[in-house]
Amino acid sequence: MRSFSEMLAYMEENGVNLLEAILENEAAELECSTDHVLQGMADRLETMRRSMDDGTRKEMHPKIVELDAPKMRRYRMERDPLSGSISARASEIALSISTCNSSMGRVVAAPTAGSCGMLPGVLFSWEEHQNPEGNLLSEGLTVAAFIGQIIAERATLAGAEGGCQAECGAAGAMAAGALVWMEGGSADQVFQAAALTLKSILGLVCDPVAGLVEVPCIKRNGMLVSLAFMAADMALAGIRSVIPVDEVVDSLYEVGRSLPPSLRETGRGGVAATSTGKAIAAKLRESAPSLEG
Amino acid sequence: MSLMEIIGPVMIGPSSSHTAGAAKLGNVARRLWGGDIKEATLYLRGSFAATYWGHGTDRALVGGLMGWHPDDDRIPKAFEIASESGMIYHFKEEFVDGAHPNSVRFVLSDGDRTMEMVGASIGGGSVRIQEIDGFPVDIDGELPTLVIFHRDKPGVMASITSELFRMKLNIAQMTLKRKARGKDAMVFIEMDGALDEESLKSLEGFHHAYTRMFLLPPAREEIE
Numbered sequence A: 001m002r003s004f005s006e007m008l009a010y011m012e013e014n015g016v017n018l019l020e021a022i023l024e025n026e027a028a029e030l031e032c033s034t035d036h037v038l039q040g041m042a043d044r045l046e047t048m049r050r051s052m053d054d055g056t057r058k059e060m061h062p063k064i065v066e067l068d069a070p071k072m073r074r075y076r077m078e079r080d081p082l083s084g085s086i087s088a089r090a091s092e093i094a095l096s097i098s099t100c101n102s103s104m105g106r107v108v109a110a111p112t113a114g115s116c117g118m119l120p121g122v123l124f125s126w127e128e129h130q131n132p133e134g135n136l137l138s139e140g141l142t143v144a145a146f147i148g149q150i151i152a153e154r155a156t157l158a159g160a161e162g163g164c165q166a167e168c169g170a171a172g173a174m175a176a177g178a179l180v181w182m183e184g185g186s187a188d189q190v191f192q193a194a195a196l197t198l199k200s201i202l203g204l205v206c207d208p209v210a211g212l213v214e215v216p217c218i219k220r221n222g223m224l225v226s227l228a229f230m231a232a233d234m235a236l237a238g239i240r241s242v243i244p245v246d247e248v249v250d251s252l253y254e255v256g257r258s259l260p261p262s263l264r265e266t267g268r269g270g271v272a273a274t275s276t277g278k279a280i281a282a283k284l285r286e287s288a289p290s291l292e293g
Numbered sequence B: 001m002s003l004m005e006i007i008g009p010v011m012i013g014p015s016s017s018h019t020a021g022a023a024k025l026g027n028v029a030r031r032l033w034g035g036d037i038k039e040a041t042l043y044l045r046g047s048f049a050a051t052y053w054g055h056g057t058d059r060a061l062v063g064g065l066m067g068w069h070p071d072d073d074r075i076p077k078a079f080e081i082a083s084e085s086g087m088i089y090h091f092k093e094e095f096v097d098g099a100h101p102n103s104v105r106f107v108l109s110d111g112d113r114t115m116e117m118v119g120a121s122i123g124g125g126s127v128r129i130q131e132i133d134g135f136p137v138d139i140d141g142e143l144p145t146l147v148i149f150h151r152d153k154p155g156v157m158a159s160i161t162s163e164l165f166r167m168k169l170n171i172a173q174m175t176l177k178r179k180a181r182g183k184d185a186m187v188f189i190e191m192d193g194a195l196d197e198e199s200l201k202s203l204e205g206f207h208h209a210y211t212r213m214f215l216l217p218p219a220r221e222e223i224e
Helices: A004-014 A018-030 A034-050 A069-078 A085-102 A118-130 A136-154 A168-182 A187-201 A217-236 A245-258 A275-287 B016-033 B046-055 B057-065 B075-085 B156-166 B197-204
Strands: A106-108 B010-012 B039-045 B088-093 B102-109 B114-123 B126-132 B135-139 B145-151 B171-178 B184-191 B210-216
Touching: A004 A018, A004 A136, A004 A187, A004 A245, A018 A034, A018 A136, A034 A106, A034 A118, A034 A136, A069 A085, A085 A106, A085 A118, A085 A217, A118 A136, A118 A168, A118 A217, A136 A168, A136 A187, A136 A245, A168 A187, A168 A217, A187 A217, A187 A245, B010 B016, B016 B046, B016 B057, B016 B102, B016 B114, B016 B126, B016 B210, B039 B046, B039 B057, B046 B057, B046 B102, B057 B075, B057 B088, B057 B102, B135 B145, B135 B171, B135 B184, B145 B156, B156 B171, B156 B184, B156 B197
Parallel strands: B039 B088
Antiparallel strands: A106 B010, B039 B102, B102 B114, B114 B126, B126 B135, B145 B184, B145 B210, B171 B184
């Protein structure tokens, strides 16, 4: 499937809901059962769950940043976070999992390693808040994966190709869609949430300091989770994107292509090119063992 | 891309291209080699050479050479475990015109034989094997693959394919290349099914025109 509009047409034609349509299509493509597809998503969710607290462990050693997830945990225990308790918890989980990734821990790339904290952050904080019944979380992840599929098909999920909008931006759109589905929204509202998210991160650059997945990546994961909640709220409130979601994805690709190479995962632009960014990179280069020529 | 590819792979961080892809390349090299590796020299190219340390590319490559997969928790400790097991490894940098920015050349040896393999990490944890013993190839390492070096002469391909037919193995993709007429040639055959040990032996003794043969067995069955 190449577009969200194609999906809406398929649903209407076959009289199925969004989840059923996604599962049917994937099962047909892979020649397996729909149960098998959903089980695969449930397995991924459990792997994510296991890495949830890894980034708060003392043996985690990112090369540049400190462990930030415990700070967010203490803060939200002490007072009501301004951004809301669910957002703050999502941020804590996202920081933790992204830190785990930077420290050579095990993660699920969702859709990429650089954006691996966002979906688990949003999904598990929502779960703690809403106490859902059944396997609603696996369903949400399936819907998220479908949104990622369309972005991969029409645009890209690689920072080197499309900037961070294609990684953390895509993860945010996927998470927003999952939230709308889990809250009982319609397929159209799911897609509106994805469109609203992507429109507000359009142009986000990929500018890793020293080329490492740490600065600004980890905190960007911890920050952009909040966007998913707002997009879901707006979509559930009935707010619609004037530009249809398929066209928004196309524009993401166009914007990505027009970003100069320095802003596409080369570590040569954005915050990586600041004096502090360059100093960190130089210091790290010194501490790396040298290769024989 | 499948839904499992979008939400995946499960991997040791931090980078799908520089860590997960590197582990996979090492793993493919080991499978092609066909056993424990005594000594390996790894020539890093491009971005692999520039940022290997920060991404753990070196540890992932060594872990892969020990047969580990990209989600193996032991990758951060790959050097320590390799040293304990007696595997010797060296890292070097090399500059090759037109090389893929994330690529590496492996030279594996055990005293009796050597093998050289060039592979690239092409993004999202996927890899391409680009060269085996100086011959250009294009193998993604997902399917069982037979690599046969032989002397260019009539009937070699027919003998290989008829043997595969006898084993009821379907060929997914096949490429034949030669250096010059009547000289060294090489074929790589990606198959839907795996050869078992016995079939491999029968193929080994099958034709005197073979000089060398490698089998890339399938990776482990995916956990999912």
